[in-house]
Amino acid sequence: MIRVALLLAFVAVCWAQVPQPCDSPKQWEGRRVMTDQTKKFQEIAKYTYDAVNRRTRAIEEVQRGTERDYYDVLHLYNEDKEYRLNLKTKTCNVTKPSHPFFETRVPPGSKFLFEAEAGAAQVPGEHLTVQNWDITFDDGAKYAIAVTSPDCVPIFAAYYSKDVGFLIENFFDIHAGISDPAVFIPPSECMGL
Template sequence: MKTFILLLSVIVYTAAQVVQPCNSPPQWEGRVAAGDRQLKFSEYARISYDETDQRVRVIEERDEGSEKDFYDTLYLHNVGLKYQLNLVTKKCNITTLNEPFRTRGVPPFARFLFTGTIGAAGIPNEHFVIQAYEGQFQDGTRFGVTVTYPDCVPVEGTFFTNSSGILHFQ
């Protein structure tokens, strides 16, 4: 009987554990690659992300069909402005930001989906563990994000909005 109660206690304790969202680094830099062969579109960019001051800088190279463009874009969500400099023509456009700042890490209200491994799991230092989360912001925008574990560094993410469609970062 004692064994049964002990076993039941262990099962209840294990089942009661809920994975809590991790805290992603508030500032980081990375590279982004996106493309669509059917639309003959490709984009390569360097991104500097600052969650603390709600700003993002993207230096990108875009190929659309036979046109190639180079941009340096600064999103200043804390003041609601976007500065986009065409690096070829040196023309700078300043526009108002209509979309709110979105964390590219794991929001505290995110729901844990699963843990996985990227790379050769059986070989030391040739893989890393990831965790996937999903959720919805108050304005209805849905998101999914994958981060490394235990460091919580963003690997990829997707936002689904009614106004601007799908935004994917990797």
């Protein structure tokens, strides 16, 4: 009987050590590099993210093949609007977002893959712990994300679906919170559209 109790205690301790999906910051600013190599697409952006109010803003440098464009893109998902200002031509298009709001986080039900140290391991202030997760959604889409531990700040995400293709996102220079809430006001060139 004591052996069974010890075995159950051991299993409980081991189970408690398996990382659980974490919640990433709901509001942050930083930089994002998104690529889709199959479409020869790369976007480098100053990025503002607000999961609380379901909105994003990106000042983008976009390269498709050999063509390069610059955009100011505001997604207001609660209003079902996307404002896309071409920064070269000052032309603004207002449409519905081409995709639903997707929270940058470790989705519930994700599988923990592994944990690693990035940087000079065991040197204080010179490394961070990164957890890697993945999940396959009901529609067959696949998502993988790497986040810092214990703060759950996203640093890498990859998404694949038949409709979208294979997108890779890298995040850096992340700062929690939003320094200027006015960032979510549409550009003046888009007013009245």
